[in-house]
Amino acid sequence: EPEVTQTPSHQVTQMGQEVILRCVPISNHLYFYWYRQILGQKVEFLVSFYNNEISEKSEIFDDQFSVERPDGSNFTLKIRSTKLEDSAMYFCASSKTTGSYEQYFGPGTRLTVT
């Protein structure tokens, strides 16, 4: 069964460094999402991406964040200058653009900023 994959599973970085989180969505899905979950808090929507552009972004998704689909399979989230408060679990999801729009989630990347 197709699944969403994410790499790395755990990333440790120093404050101020750039990180790139990678996702491979399900191949016939066209809508892509990033969410994050700070420890003990709700899962929060960051950004949705369709047809090679951002469809919607939340207030969290400021100029420090960017997304890209560099090729036909990868979908990346870049944080330019990480802050301590960026420490969280980051989840990628994908969905079709018809039918139920059910979102399928990757296993997540745990980002730790020190």
Added chain:
Amino acid sequence: KQEVTQIPAALSVPEGENLVLNCSFTDSAIYNLQWFRQDPGKGLTSLLLIQSSQREQTSGRLNASLDKSSGRSTLYIAASQPGDSATYLCAVASNAGNNRKLIWGLGTSLAVNP
């Protein structure tokens, strides 16, 4: 602005009990509602998706119902087992445009005791 609330926040039951988890949302204009399971420090496992036109969905010992007009969903777990111990999250997808971002509740932490 959509808000999702889940009660109770935590639940501890003996093995074998039938139990009900509750989810409420403030804006009834939803496209679908998904229930997820999350084990500690792990990813999001989709359990059930209910379309806005549906009243309930069943998978094994799980049954989810949806009352869109009152902004409520319940997840019923029959004959609970220790392996059901996890956090259960409810998320609603917006009905606005084609962007189906998910808005999440904080979850119900379930402990099933042998």
